[in-house]
Amino acid sequence: MTANYPRDCWYVAAVSDEIGTAPLGRRLLDRRVVLYRQESGQIVALADQCGHRGYPLSKGHVKGDNIECGYHGFQYDPTGACAKVPSQPHPPYGACVARYPVREVAPFVWIWLGAPGRAAGRPVPALPWLTGHDWASSGTSLRVNANYMLVHEHYLDLTHIPWVHPQETPPTIGSVAPLDEIEVSETSVTFSRNMPVAPLADWEAAATGLPRDRDYHRRHYGTFISPAVLVEGWDLFGADGQTFGQVRIQAVTPETPWNTHLFWQFARNYSLDDERVGQRLHAVFEQVMRVDVGVVETIQDTVGYAGAANGFHVSADAGVLKVRRIVESMLTHERQYRSPTAGMPVQA
Template sequence: MRDRSTGHPRNAWYALAASAEVGSTPLGTRALGTPVVLYRAGDGSVVALGDRDAHRPYPLSLGHVDGDTIVSGYSGFAYDRTGACVRVPSQAQVPYGARVPSYPVVEEGDLVWVWLGEPSLAALRPPVSTPWLTDAGWDTFGGAWETAAGIGLLHDNFADITHVAVVDPVISPPALTGVAPALEVELTETTVHFHRDWPAAPLPEWQAKISGASTTASYPQREEGAFLAPGLWADRWDVFIPADEGGTQTFRFTHAVTPVDDHRTRHLWRVSRNFAPGAEASDVLRPIFESYYLKVREILETMQQVIDRDGYGEDVNVAADLAALQVRKILRRLVADEG
């Protein structure tokens, strides 16, 4: 059967961790099949190095941080933030050329972005800003886990929300139960933006309850989605409620995805809202969204198992797949451009 896999762009920013995960204790992770260790230096900035001691095949993440350096728990070799070995306990002279890879890092919002491609290109292509994740006007909660599925399956899922009503009728806005309006898609060389306007419909019961809005009135609604980079989706759902009834309610959904390898993807997700502020509402919403995302994860992992067993088939696509097909084209071109 036809193989639809394309590989993964390396010249891109990937969120390897949430800011809260990185501290003075080394954090080992993997991305694009590459072992990476993250830690905070003495000034609080994040350092990303190759997670393998230059002396022997032992993870640096099993060592400890000493100021700005990370020290191997086996050899005692110490490496600075550039990856250069600066100290060897058994001799005064450091072996010539002893070093580990060092990767550009940007901490933006509450995410730690790492560039694993050509280092000279990183400064020319800064990560996409996500100010709503830390802006006081938005309340945000989220989570992170690893999905046993290739990143392409996650991209396909984010590009089409018409599955929501089938996968989880509880979380689904009632508007999704009707025939989907036409999807409007806008393209650049590296991004896909899309939207559709849904006819007036009631709010989901859980949303009306936490916001105090009417459970019976119908309101126009808009879906917007954006593939902003190989490792980032940012979507939103607006419910246009008149100002005298509380004003427009907006959810923003942020998905930072990183290919661990061809069959596993790290997924950091965030749900932000501009209404019903406070921890009490977040505590009500978190299990609702977490339950949905876990259902999606199980479905995508099942898809990966089918592909691993039977290969890629010839999918039957519909109008709702337009954005997903464009994302696939962009990713294929980015990988091809890297040679």
Template sequence: MRDRSAGCPRNAWYALAASAEVGSTPFGTRALDTPVVLFRVSDGSVVALGDRDAHRPYPLSLGHVDGDTIVSGYSGFAYDRTGACVRVPSQAQVPYGARVPSYPVREEGDLVWVWLGEPSLAERRPPVPVPWLTDASWETFGGQWETAAGVGLLHDNFGDITHVAVVDPVISPPVLAGVAPALEVELTETTVHFHRDWPAAPLPEWQAKISGASATASYPQREEGAFLAPGLWADRWDVVIPAEEGGTQTFRFTHAVTPVDDRHTRHIWRVSRNFAPGAEASDMLRPIFESYYLKVREILETMQQVIDRDGYGEDVNVAADLAALQVRKILRRLVADEG
């Protein structure tokens, strides 16, 4: 059967960890089938190196950080932030050329982004800003896990929210149960933006309860989504409520996806809102969204199992798939451009 997988470009920023996960203890992970170790040096900045000692095939993440170097737990070789070996315990002279790969790193929002492609391109293509993740005017919570499915399946899922009403009627805004208005899509060479305006409808019961808005009144609603980079989606849902009733309520959904390999994806998700401030509301919302994302994970993992067993089939696409199909085209072109 035909393989329609898009592949994964290397010349892109991927979120390998949340900022809180990276400290002076080595953090070992994988991305694009590449072992990477993350750690902080004395000035607080994050370093990303290949997670394999140059001396023998032993992970540097099983060693320790000493000041501005990471020391192998087997050989004792010490590597600086550039990946160069600067100390060998058994001799005074460091072997010529002893080093491990070093990767460009940026912290944006509360995420650690790493560039595994051509290093000279990284400075010209900075990570997409996600200021709402750390802006005090937005309340944010989230989670992360690894999904046993290729990243293309996650991209397809984020490109169409009409399935939400089927997967989880509890979390779904009631308006999603009706026929979806036409999806408006805007394209650049590397991004896909889309939106649709939904007719006035009531809020979900849980949102009305938490926000204090009317549970029976109908409000216009707007959906916006954006594929901003191979490793980043940023979506939002606006409920247009009159100012005298509290003003527009907005959710922002951030999805950082990193292909671990062709069948596994790291998914860091964040839910931000501009209403119902405080930890109490977040504690009420967290299990609602976590339950939904776990259901989606289970579905995507089932899809991957079907593909592994039976291959790719000829999918029947509908109008709601327009954005996802454009994302596939962009990813195929980015991969092709890398040769």
């Protein structure tokens, strides 16, 4: 299928812990990239191929601030310029590989693979649930054998949860109503819904310690921040006015039109120092994510994204349809205004 992901966007390339003294090779937006740390700790992102014979630089070694090709020993500095050719005194004039803008805001490492001149004016998405002191979080990453939009659309329509996740759905909630509120900007969609009053699910009771002999109000909300990030929240309201908040951050990075990197973080605003609560919630929602991945991969294998996008629509698809329009608008803009060289990697 034709690539349906905008390039002028900050995507998550990795989590901070993945990048150390060894090169990390990764395919992102159908482009091979190598990431490594300089001695200062700064992260470098280059095209993952030596400019000489195309051997992957990720199969080489980091030498100080440079990366060394494992084939002939050529070295490239953090700008992508060839700094050493062992078989001759000086490298050829202008020899280089592409470099890409990269930003680290732990736990994520962001990369820009679009028009280079547009990166500086666009900050990476703000995710305060991962950086603030009022939240505790943990996460993991998964590779999904499906188009990235299938992942987004799965989470934009949670009316599937009583059927896909019956054990995690609060008792007596037989179905989930469509979204109550949807707000649309040029590049984002914010949504919310009030859930039916219901008793606690097992995971809610275990995590919060709330009494199980009563019903509780809940609110589901979220924001499609960009094609790279979808944030969802689930607030549970206790009888004493306390709000037990959970937020799931899904960083969705296309690997190819058929595969996706899913970087997942789950944050909570309660029991911040209780590791058992954190471990329990992590286990529950990692299992939920793995079930979700199975559903999405089945759709990809059966009809693909094009087939799913051509299905009939119901009221619960309101958020999905608005996101599709935003993404298509971004793609149209890139097609119209990209110069012949825009979107190509930065040359040293």
